[in-house]
Amino acid sequence: MSQQFMMEQEEIYSKVMRAGRRTYFFDVRETKAGDYYLTITESKKFTNDDGSFHYKKHKIYLYKEDFTDFKANLEEMIQYILDEKGDEVISERHQKDYKREEDTEETEKASTETSSFTDIEFDDI
Template identity: 70%
Template sequence: MAERVEQEEIFSQVLRAGRRTYFFDVRATKADDYYLTVTESKKFTHDDGSFRYQKHKIYLYKEDFKDFQEMLGKATDYILNEKGDEVISERHQKDFKKEEGTDATTKLASKEENTSTDSFTDISFEDI
């Protein structure tokens, strides 16, 4: 199986989000047209202190930009309209139990007072 050789980046931006890093790289095709790669890199640390990175990449070509941007906008608008822009990360913790009569926002605010602010948005491009 032939290994795919990545083209040199023409333009690049990096978004660091907790243990995840997103790379937005503009690259050139063999015909010298441009396309976009979006790479999600997530760091995993093992018990012995060693670590590895897991990467997921999508390729986005110019003919898909308009539709992709429109659908991404609709999806993100839907999420923000339905759930707001506050990240409710405690629901992902193994010991999370919603208390009856307690508003999730109030519970989150009180928990944040006692914990660090090392939270991040968990975005997976596999669903796009």
């Protein structure tokens, strides 16, 4: 098989979803028999101590015979999470609360530092 045929075979249909440090790739591919299947790839960016970075990828292959069960289970799991925890992203709320705590600590620290000074007039010198 030629390189161009392989590239065409892999580019049947694709979508990309960016989510912070993660990127999800949804790709429709073709089997040797000419049928289609779906690959879902999670790519996560990691930064090394020296500033360089690398990606870790995880891939799921999903074939047509599994679509119905996969979709039903995915929908059930999503609904369970939304029913139990709602659609608010807790980690975002946690970060906002953490930021408010830091701001409060900084304000208290600044207040403590300035309250230890004695108020004097230049006439006193």
